Amino acid sequence: MSKDKITLFWHRRDLRTDDNHGLYRALTEKENVLPLFIFDRNILDELEDRADRRVTFIHDALSEIKETYENNGGSIIVKYGTPEDIFPEILSEYNVEAVYTNRDYEPYAKDRDENIGQICKDKNVEFKTFKDHVIFEKDEVVKKDGGWYSVFSPYKRMWFNTLKGNEFDTYWSSKNLDKLYRSDPLDMPSLKDMGFERKDDHIPSSRVDDELLKNYSDKRDIPSVRGTSRLSVHLRFGTVSIRKMAKKGKALSGSWLNELIWRDFYQMILHFNPQIVTTSFRPEYDKINWRNNEEEFEKWCKGETGYPIVDAGMRELNETGFMHNRVRMIVASFLTKHLLVHWTWGEQYFAKKLIDYELASNNGGWQWAAGSGCDAAPYFRVFNPELQTKKFDPDLKYINKWVPEFQELDYQQKRIVEHKFARERALETYKSTLK
Numbered sequence: 001m002s003k004d005k006i007t008l009f010w011h012r013r014d015l016r017t018d019d020n021h022g023l024y025r026a027l028t029e030k031e032n033v034l035p036l037f038i039f040d041r042n043i044l045d046e047l048e049d050r051a052d053r054r055v056t057f058i059h060d061a062l063s064e065i066k067e068t069y070e071n072n073g074g075s076i077i078v079k080y081g082t083p084e085d086i087f088p089e090i091l092s093e094y095n096v097e098a099v100y101t102n103r104d105y106e107p108y109a110k111d112r113d114e115n116i117g118q119i120c121k122d123k124n125v126e127f128k129t130f131k132d133h134v135i136f137e138k139d140e141v142v143k144k145d146g147g148w149y150s151v152f153s154p155y156k157r158m159w160f161n162t163l164k165g166n167e168f169d170t171y172w173s174s175k176n177l178d179k180l181y182r183s184d185p186l187d188m189p190s191l192k193d194m195g196f197e198r199k200d201d202h203i204p205s206s207r208v209d210d211e212l213l214k215n216y217s218d219k220r221d222i223p224s225v226r227g228t229s230r231l232s233v234h235l236r237f238g239t240v241s242i243r244k245m246a247k248k249g250k251a252l253s254g255s256w257l258n259e260l261i262w263r264d265f266y267q268m269i270l271h272f273n274p275q276i277v278t279t280s281f282r283p284e285y286d287k288i289n290w291r292n293n294e295e296e297f298e299k300w301c302k303g304e305t306g307y308p309i310v311d312a313g314m315r316e317l318n319e320t321g322f323m324h325n326r327v328r329m330i331v332a333s334f335l336t337k338h339l340l341v342h343w344t345w346g347e348q349y350f351a352k353k354l355i356d357y358e359l360a361s362n363n364g365g366w367q368w369a370a371g372s373g374c375d376a377a378p379y380f381r382v383f384n385p386e387l388q389t390k391k392f393d394p395d396l397k398y399i400n401k402w403v404p405e406f407q408e409l410d411y412q413q414k415r416i417v418e419h420k421f422a423r424e425r426a427l428e429t430y431k432s433t434l435k
Helices: 019-027 053-071 083-093 107-122 152-162 173-179 210-214 232-237 242-252 254-272 283-287 296-302 306-319 325-338 343-353 359-370 387-390 396-402 408-412 418-431
Strands: 005-009 033-040 077-081 095-102 124-129
Touching: 019 033, 019 095, 019 232, 033 083, 033 283, 053 232, 077 083, 077 343, 083 107, 083 343, 095 107, 124 296, 152 254, 210 242, 242 254, 242 296, 254 359, 283 418, 296 306, 296 325, 296 343, 306 325, 306 343, 306 387, 306 396, 325 343, 325 359, 325 387, 343 359
Parallel strands: 005 033, 005 095, 033 077, 095 124
Antiparallel strands: none
């Protein structure tokens, strides 16, 4: 065992060295800080695609972090395994006095941290967690009686009422890297070592375009233009700071800040309702007579429904790991309403494909589309793909990019179901259960 007392900082959804709350606290409260990242087999073993773009993204982000730490005289432990196996090994190898990390609110993460916290406690090692992934967490924005909000609008009002003025302040972790544990460079497993292949994609920049934010409310719903920030993957893995982003939003775009508040809202909903990972927020929606036709679901997955805006979205997702947010709503409505497939099927498909997949927001979006979630669209709201196309892709630029074979008359003949029939069937099916 190393004689020097060290403090571990455990990176998870915070793959950056600047404005990192837990890292800042470790560096300013302790000496000899040794960062750690674990490629968690409890998560990775579930991935079917060994060329998963998210694993490549994480590996690249860690390579940058490693270089930064080494340029400041330290390094980072990077392991492949389960936290339950890795932590006892590290605690026996190093004289660890504390473990610092930032909180994660997903059910698996909370169970994991409870287990690791107990392992640390058994070894008389302090285990400290901090808020970094959101502006307000858990029960910080609640009703006057302490209850949680299930509707976004009053939550948003209280979110602003709760601001004291320091929530967007920077934690200057990058200015305290002299407190790192002095270490020679440590080895990092390659993708190949872990049984993965590299999946190169064009990852949007983490730089915030001020002009884009100023025009966000006007262009955000047009999938053929760069009207959204495309920062979702960076927020998901913490390669950017939510505090910096919220500060930008407050200064430049209320409608973009609104999206960040939705993110806090869904994290809060998941915290209080972990059961929604597998069941509907409104349990009666699970009793609906869902058709769950596997052949139709497969056509939806492949982008072969005969509805060009739906097919364009699914093909964009399959090829790039990304889908424009307006189109996400259209394809989700189509699957749950036109085809009457349970929202969990679509949510799980997105979980496999989206590079920015984030459980709370993805779950919230799917349940919103299905009508089964908190503050959801009413069940009788059924998106008309043709009207959505006319409104948001009138020149067919987005459709022509992803569905190059599109010719209106020919394509209509391929429709998996007629809109009018599907809408009436959905309304009758929902209504018969939700009397």
